[in-house]
Amino acid sequence: MNIAVIGSGLLGTTTAWFLKKHSHDVTVIERQPSAGLETSKGNGGYVQSGFPEPWNVPGIYKMMLPAWTATLGESSLDAPMLIRTKALPGLTRWGLTFLKNATERKFLANIINNRQLALYTKKALQEIRTEINPDYNASFKGGLWIFRSEEPMQGYKHHLEQMSAHEIQAQFLSADEVIEKEPSLTAIAGKLTGGIHFSEDENGNPLLFCQALAKAAKNAGVKFEYGQTVNKLSKTGNGVRIKTGDGDIETDAIVLAAGSYTPKLARQLGVYVPVKPAKGYSISIPLNDWQPRPSHTIGDMNLHAGLNALGNTLRVAGTGEFTGFDTSISSNRIQSLFRLIEQILPDFAVNMEREKVDPWCGLRPLSADGLPIIGDSGVEGVYLNTGHGGLGFSQSAGSGKALADHIAGKSDRFDLTPFSINRF
Numbered sequence: 414m415n416i417a418v419i420g421s422g423l424l425g426t427t428t429a430w431f432l433k434k435h436s437h438d439v440t441v442i443e444r445q446p447s448a449g450l451e452t453s454k455g456n457g458g459y460v461q462s463g464f465p466e467p468w469n470v471p472g473i474y475k476m477m478l479p480a481w482t483a484t485l486g487e488s489s490l491d492a493p494m495l496i497r498t499k500a501l502p503g504l505t506r507w508g509l510t511f512l513k514n515a516t517e518r519k520f521l522a523n524i525i526n527n528r529q530l531a532l533y534t535k536k537a538l539q540e541i542r543t544e545i546n547p548d549y550n551a552s553f554k555g556g557l558w559i560f561r562s563e564e565p566m567q568g569y570k571h572h573l574e575q576m577s578a579h580e581i582q583a584q585f586l587s588a589d590e591v592i593e594k595e596p597s598l599t600a601i602a603g604k605l606t607g608g609i610h611f612s613e614d615e616n617g618n619p620l621l622f623c624q625a626l627a628k629a630a631k632n633a634g635v636k637f638e639y640g641q642t643v644n645k646l647s648k649t650g651n652g653v654r655i656k657t658g659d660g661d662i663e664t665d666a667i668v669l670a671a672g673s674y675t676p677k678l679a680r681q682l683g684v685y686v687p688v689k690p691a692k693g694y695s696i697s698i699p700l701n702d703w704q705p706r707p708s709h710t711i712g713d714m715n716l717h718a719g720l721n722a723l724g725n726t727l728r729v730a731g732t733g734e735f736t737g738f739d740t741s742i743s744s745n746r747i748q749s750l751f752r753l754i755e756q757i758l759p760d761f762a763v764n765m766e767r768e769k770v771d772p773w774c775g776l777r778p779l780s781a782d783g784l785p786i787i788g789d790s791g792v793e794g795v796y797l798n799t800g801h802g803g804l805g806f807s808q809s810a811g812s813g814k815a816l817a818d819h820i821a822g823k824s825d826r827f828d829l830t831p832f833s834i835n836r837f
């Protein structure tokens with residue numbers, strides 16, 4: 414088949430790579446000048462398969478009102494979640510599904526489904542590493558979640574006990590054991606109550622990974638049409654017509670992997686995709702010769718922030734904001750990430766070169782129930798690979814591989830049923 418993949422973020426690029434394995438003629442259409450330059454660029458770099466939780470956490474409704482009122486005053490500066498008034502009208506239908514999925518039963522079931530996909534991704538990443546050996550600062554020490562109070566840690570203990578049949582590799586640590594494992598946290602030892610180490614987790618630089626894979630895909634024969642915006646999609650008798658600024662492309666099938674922009678494109682074909690943009694920020698700062706550098710992905714579960722040493726750079730990521738498609742960078746939010754570093758790595762913060770910071774924001778494509786949407790769209794020849802929210806790196810390669818297999822009629826290799834659009 415001739416297949417066009419729309420979007421060359423982590424999801425589009427991995428899909429194109431695995432589609433090519435089935436010998437299709439694959440064209441990737443991407444509006445940016447190269448792969449991975451939107452949400453896949455500056456994310457936290459965490460490849461999370463231990464406890465890939467959706468945002469539909471039981472009790473999340475209690476955060477909704479404060480997330481909106483915080484936007485009205487000074488408290489917005491450090492609030493982990495914000496809901497701007499202008500975004501509210503567009504969130505009604507999606508929001509009801511979001512809240513319906515925030516029960517304990519659905520939350521745990523969705524973690525298990527997310528975990529299956531993340532474990533499949535680990536295998537697919539290994540396959541890619543073996544084949545093309547991409548240099549993306551990958552590290553395999555796992556994720557270390559730290560706690561400054563007992564209550565949230567006990568909450569995770571309770572959830573993990575309920576999922577004991579799923580053999581999640583989680584080790585509970587005392588504060589001393591946290592420091593032993595991660596000496597970069599020594600300065601805050603007195604503030605910690607403990608931690609959880611998820612040994613299956615990995616990390617790496619998402620942009621380097623995406624670009625290395627795009628290059629390898631190009632060498633394997635995938636055509637990349639960069640700088641081309643898809644303006645209009647329509648069905649033809651046997652396939653799909655794609656209208657770009659440079660003219661029309663006729664193709665047998667398309668994969669919509671346009672991140673948060675997928676619903677706008679899908680709507681042109683009559684498909685409702687319940688995905689909304691959830692803005693987040695990161696900063697990357699040179700680590701220089703600072704020691705000891707973090708060797709795990711560190712998640713501070715009280716401060717709602719994650720940090721990673723990616724090569725010689727420290728990346729700190731966090732915050733969730735519903736503000737439509739606004740991708741402007743707020744200096745207040747960047748300052749807030751600096752304050753997080755001061756609280757997690759105070760020794761490093763004293764000497765960090767703030768003027769060399771690389772500030773970034775991106776729009777997480779957040780599905781209404783916390784699971785990505787992968788597979789048939791309901792319109793013949795139109796496939797979906799989107800809605801990965803804060804887990805797009807963690808689930809990228811597995812999603813791309815499973816979808817390519819599904820399109821080739823080999824659906825038995827990974828069960829995509831839980832990720833079907835038909836659940837909505």
Ligand SMILES: Cc1cc2nc3c(=O)[nH]c(=O)nc-3n(C[C@H](O)[C@H](O)[C@H](O)COP(=O)(O)OP(=O)(O)OC[C@H]3O[C@@H](n4cnc5c(N)ncnc54)[C@H](O)[C@@H]3O)c2cc1C
Pocket residue numbers: 419420421422423424425442443444445448449450451452453454455456457458459460461641642643644670671672673674675678691692693694695730731774775776777778798799800801802803804805806807808
């Ligand atoms: C602050 C932050 C931290 C995060 N941390 C992590 C993490 O640690 N681990 C993790 O697993 N995930 C993380 N994520 C989530 C992850 O980054 C996303 O889930 C993932 O990047 C989504 O990839 P994508 O390919 O779907 O979207 P994108 O990367 O946005 O790719 C979509 C592509 O489609 C293109 N496009 C859109 N519309 C059109 C059009 N009309 N024509 C042509 N091209 C088009 C865009 O240019 C873009 O390149 C984080 C996200 C944020 C914001």
